[in-house]
Amino acid sequence: HASNTPQSRPLDGVGKVIAVASGKGGVGKSTVAVNLALALSKLGHNVGLLDVDIYGPSLPTMLGISGRPSVKERQIVPLEVQGLKVMSLGFLMDDDTPVIWRGPIVSGIIRQFLQDVDWRGTDYLILDLPPGTGDAQLSLAQSVPLDAAIVVTTPSDLALIDAARGLQMFKTLKVPVMGIVENMSHFHWPGGPAVREALAKLKSTGADKDAMASITKALDTYEKMHIFGQGGGQKEARRLGTAFLGEIPLSPEVRSGGDSGLPIVSGDIDNPVSQA
Amino acid sequence: HASNTPQSRPLDGVGKVIAVASGKGGVGKSTVAVNLALALSKLGHNVGLLDVDIYGPSLPTMLGISGRPSVKERQIVPLEVQGLKVMSLGFLMDDDTPVIWRGPIVSGIIRQFLQDVDWRGTDYLILDLPPGTGDAQLSLAQSVPLDAAIVVTTPSDLALIDAARGLQMFKTLKVPVMGIVENMSHFHWPGGPAVREALAKLKSTGADKDAMASITKALDTYEKMHIFGQGGGQKEARRLGTAFLGEIPLSPEVRSGGDSGLPIVSGDIDNPVSQA
Numbered sequence: 001h002a003s004n005t006p007q008s009r010p011l012d013g014v015g016k017v018i019a020v021a022s023g024k025g026g027v028g029k030s031t032v033a034v035n036l037a038l039a040l041s042k043l044g045h046n047v048g049l050l051d052v053d054i055y056g057p058s059l060p061t062m063l064g065i066s067g068r069p070s071v072k073e074r075q076i077v078p079l080e081v082q083g084l085k086v087m088s089l090g091f092l093m094d095d096d097t098p099v100i101w102r103g104p105i106v107s108g109i110i111r112q113f114l115q116d117v118d119w120r121g122t123d124y125l126i127l128d129l130p131p132g133t134g135d136a137q138l139s140l141a142q143s144v145p146l147d148a149a150i151v152v153t154t155p156s157d158l159a160l161i162d163a164a165r166g167l168q169m170f171k172t173l174k175v176p177v178m179g180i181v182e183n184m185s186h187f188h189w190p191g192g193p194a195v196r197e198a199l200a201k202l203k204s205t206g207a208d209k210d211a212m213a214s215i216t217k218a219l220d221t222y223e224k225m226h227i228f229g230q231g232g233g234q235k236e237a238r239r240l241g242t243a244f245l246g247e248i249p250l251s252p253e254v255r256s257g258g259d260s261g262l263p264i265v266s267g268d269i270d271n272p273v274s275q276a
Numbered sequence: 277h278a279s280n281t282p283q284s285r286p287l288d289g290v291g292k293v294i295a296v297a298s299g300k301g302g303v304g305k306s307t308v309a310v311n312l313a314l315a316l317s318k319l320g321h322n323v324g325l326l327d328v329d330i331y332g333p334s335l336p337t338m339l340g341i342s343g344r345p346s347v348k349e350r351q352i353v354p355l356e357v358q359g360l361k362v363m364s365l366g367f368l369m370d371d372d373t374p375v376i377w378r379g380p381i382v383s384g385i386i387r388q389f390l391q392d393v394d395w396r397g398t399d400y401l402i403l404d405l406p407p408g409t410g411d412a413q414l415s416l417a418q419s420v421p422l423d424a425a426i427v428v429t430t431p432s433d434l435a436l437i438d439a440a441r442g443l444q445m446f447k448t449l450k451v452p453v454m455g456i457v458e459n460m461s462h463f464h465w466p467g468g469p470a471v472r473e474a475l476a477k478l479k480s481t482g483a484d485k486d487a488m489a490s491i492t493k494a495l496d497t498y499e500k501m502h503i504f505g506q507g508g509g510q511k512e513a514r515r516l517g518t519a520f521l522g523e524i525p526l527s528p529e530v531r532s533g534g535d536s537g538l539p540i541v542s543g544d545i546d547n548p549v550s551q552a
């Protein structure tokens with residue numbers, strides 16, 4: 001365990017605590033946290049997943065679960081789903097209810113979710129952090145020693161600037177950073193393979209060469225697109241002296257998996273696992 | 277002016293104050309706020325734009341400006357760019373520096389940016405809010421009467437749940453909500469037009485019918501895609517009894533405009549303007 005700050009206390013019976021952060025919201029941090037937890041669980045580890053995004057808890061939707069956690073021997077028992085132990089403020093509130101709380105209340109909740117929930121027996125506890133670098137992040141680092149942090153970004157400059165801020169925050173709080181994951185790195189147009197197949201057929205039947213050339217050109221230019229930019233994650237990882245843990249493509253299946261409670265455990269995510 | 281809370285004071289010499297919020301980060305709230313401000317300014321209004329996203333200020337990047345604001349007669353003079361008066365914490369910090377502050381400091385900064393910056397003479401002051409429903413939002417509503425709020429979302433369920441939370445927050449704070457803007461609504465594959473043109477040529481030269489049919493089918497299925505879901509914004513606006521202000525497509529130009537400091541003033545944004 002890295003001891004980040006003096007008052008942080010290690011959690012009973014928990015192996016490594018890994019924070020998944022991003023600085024900027026909407027880059028896919030919760031998606032990466034859920035998939036990382038599922039990938040670790042598929043490798044046979046006992047995994048806990050805590051949604052620390054108090055103002056916008058997404059885990060209940062992403063794992064397709066609801067229900068109130070019970071209390072046993074004065075400890076909150078996390079819900080179990082898809083082999084994970086999960087806790088989120090979303091289990092205690094309705095979907096529409098905004099959490100209009102100031103910093104001190106949020107900090108109290110986070111401390112409770114760490115110290116009063118029964119996480120015993122988990123090899124990895126994955127923390128899905130909120131965007132920003134404020135109360136929630138500080139309270140977290142002061143409540144429990146973080147073994148490692150993963151920073152998620154998209155390739156766009158706006159997201160990279162915030163990712164760098166998040167990374168610097170971990171350095172200030174003396175939390176080891178495992179590296180940067182770039183999400184929404186590129187988009188493969190799903191119509192490409194069928195068009196290429198048809199082109200091959202057209203070629204063999206001697207169709208008009210100019211028309212075929214302009215279809216090929218459209219595919220070569222646009223079949224793989226970088227809607228949110230290109231290569232920013234790698235560049236930033238080099239600049240900040242941290243590892244680049246991999247790319248995740250922008251894909252409708254990832255989004256629909258998150259909305260429907262059946263996340264795709266994407267192969268790319270396994271990179272960090274072997275690092276953990 | 278709607279008087280939201282007892283201690284809020286209207287700003288001297290300012291017309292309407294409009295908050296652009298989202299609940300969830302990364303849905304395009306700053307992109308919409310910047311384009312709304314530019315659209316209002318192009319119609320001949322004096323417009324101010326305040327970046328209240330203290331932990332992740334994006335305005336300096338999106339408008340391509342830097343520089344320290346000056347102080348005159350004990351008031352901070354906002355920077356002027358592209359016809360707008362702009363203020364952001366990003367002007368006072370370097371890109372990489374994380375703002376590791378707790379709630380009370382953030383609230384103090386927000387009050388200062390409203391009361392101590394010279395916004396006199398602006399017809400519209402657009403506020404770009406941070407994600408969430410915490411300290412920044414509360415301090416804002418308690419510092420100045422908000423005339424209206426616009427909620428930005430993508431069509432994905434995860435974003436819609438947070439948008440609903442944001443909307444409910446404004447109802448609790450008695451701020452009139454103008455409506456919901458849906459961003460990243462659909463994606464037009466840019467290779468489509470060239471492929472359709474080539475197909476017309478192939479048809480006129482009698483190419484293989486099956487091959488052409490499978491290209492047409494690929495285009496009909498995938499030329500317009502809903503990567504982040506479909507129709508969620510309209511549905512949510514109806515459910516929450518608020519107006520649907522329009523859709524903005526997912527387009528690489530919008531992203532590169534934001535990264536390069538030359539935002540695209542998208543036509544769709546003018547809807548809210550006539551409402552304002």
Ligand SMILES: Nc1ncnc2c1ncn2[C@@H]1O[C@H](COP(=O)(O)OP(=O)(O)O)[C@@H](O)[C@H]1O
Pocket residue numbers: 022024025026027028029030031032058183184248249250251252253254255256258259301302432433434435504
């Ligand atoms: N690789 C991806 N491809 C498509 N959609 C994605 C991808 N990653 C995330 N999303 C979608 O983008 C939105 C934001 O993701 P989320 O994980 O909630 O981000 P964050 O936790 O950073 O706010 C969600 O609607 C999610 O389904």
Ligand SMILES: Nc1ncnc2c1ncn2[C@@H]1O[C@H](COP(=O)(O)OP(=O)(O)O)[C@@H](O)[C@H]1O
Pocket residue numbers: 025026156157158159228298300301302303304305306307308334459460524525526527528529530531532534535
């Ligand atoms: N319609 C769009 N098409 C493509 N990219 C977009 C669009 N709207 C926003 N973006 C990009 O998405 C990212 C998030 O947008 P931003 O305005 O910063 O969101 P927020 O303020 O909600 O965090 C930025 O990189 C931005 O350039």
